[in-house]
Amino acid sequence: MKKIILYLLVIGFAVNVNAQELLCNIRVNSSQVQTSDRKVFQTMQTAIYEFVNNKKWTTTNVQNEERIECTIMINISKQISNDEFEGSIQIQSTRPIFGTSYKSTLFNYLDNNFRFKYVEYQSLEFSDATHMSNLTSVLAFYVNIILGLDYATFSEEGGNEYFNIAQRIVSNAQNTPEPGWKAFESDKNRYWLAEDLMDSRYSDFHMCMYRYHRSGLDKLAEEPDDARYEITESIESLKSIYRNNPSAFILKVFFDAKSDEIINIYSEAFPNEKARIVKTLAEIDPANSSDYQAITQSSEGGR
Template sequence: MKKIVVLLIALFSVTTLFAQELRCNVTVSAQRIQGANRQLFRTMQADIYEFMNNRKWTEHVFTYDEKIRCNILIRLDDQISTDEFSGSIQVQLIRPVFNSSYETTVLNLKDNDFRCRYVEFQPLEFNETSNRDNLTNILAYYAYIILGFDYDTFSPEGGTPYFEKAQAIANNSQNAREKGWKAFESERNRYWLIENILNKSYSDFRKCMYFYHRQGLDLMSDKPEEGRANVAQSLRDIQTVFRRRPSVYILQVFFDAKADEIVNVFSKSFPDERNRVMTILNEVDPSNGSKYEKIAESEGF
């Protein structure tokens, strides 16, 4: 009987060890806040790290190597009161590319509406049905956004359950006094990010996320020309979204993560393919036009 108990404990321990999904690097920077207790920010960083990495966000079991790599950078600019701070949060998602050492940035988003209360040594508690704690609401929201984007790159709309959880947090935060959750505050905030992602009118964005990564980048080590052609094809889905609504937030989110990579992918392309891609990019992302000129200037094949 004792052996059975020991075995069950061992199995439970292994399952717990590998249950968590995220391998999230967390940095809290408060250099602009003068005269504050530096230890408080180190404790905050440790607490946020534990919240992101030790919480079970899905029903799936991940080994260490399968964990989703992501980064969170919180810059605190102002100390509003003893336990209240404001600043920004930057969220980055990194995905490995099959059969290669290359890692692609799927998400690189900066949210300037970060405001929270934090009391040192007080546990971070998240409640899915309330908006009492803006810090854990923001962290959980972005945890689900990270999961949704990652899953979408491996299967068509595979991230839907996690995007829906992020949307539920946004909905529950409509009465929050902090900014970032409401439609009327901005066209580029947490409300509009999840609205755009789940809006069927922009479903081609999520189609692009799957095709760009799974049928494009993942093929390039074995079939570079086919993989690159599929990446080019996926940009047509972005073009479709642009033509429906040029100012939609998710287009900025896409190109903030992908502009430099697109240049690298198509710098080694055929002239006609480069020209087709340049035509799309100049239409949908003119703000990065100087970057894309490097595609036209490259020798290619």
């Protein structure tokens, strides 16, 4: 009996140490497709779930509680042929904040250029050396973006290995007919996301991600004033990107994930802090400038 218990403990430990990196909720929505047989969409959802969650994406050994929580929502709007589909893919990933139950959103993006083929029960294959299918290339691209952004919050430029892989996936897809991979198609697509993340002109983004999370959010519960200062300084650093290129895609990606959180962070700030951050945000994120007015209108927590 003791041997059995010991064996189970060893097996459990091995599984725990070698857990995959992602804990990803997958949903395929096919409600817009007119068909009497929806089994293929359930099979598709299961295949995508297994591809994303069961594949080993890094060389790092992670424990179950360290897996990155994320969601991938695929909305199929059209079935072009028996095995070809068109729609959108929405990706969201979060990061736990030290000493709290709070999870901070790192990535929240809707990609409307998603066309792919899927043959029921056919295994999903991927290689970062070649473009094997648009479905697996798109999924692997966003998996590496998720990994890169998460790693970037724990060490400055810590995500570059995965951003490099994402850029390689883009390069491999340049001759494919499916949209979303090419520079000339749009200034906000997969090409430009990978390009911006590896552009040396935007290196302050990586510093911001690290400082905002490690020196800011992770210390906010215990040292709120010092932590808010670090968050303010990290956001201020994005001015260099905005002044270099006001339409930089990377700024939209950052604020799509962070705007609501930023408003909440400064609800208890001093008036001078509020005025400073609102001025900065109005400059570098004008699309949300009216929302940021809520910061100055919020209560000052008795200060």
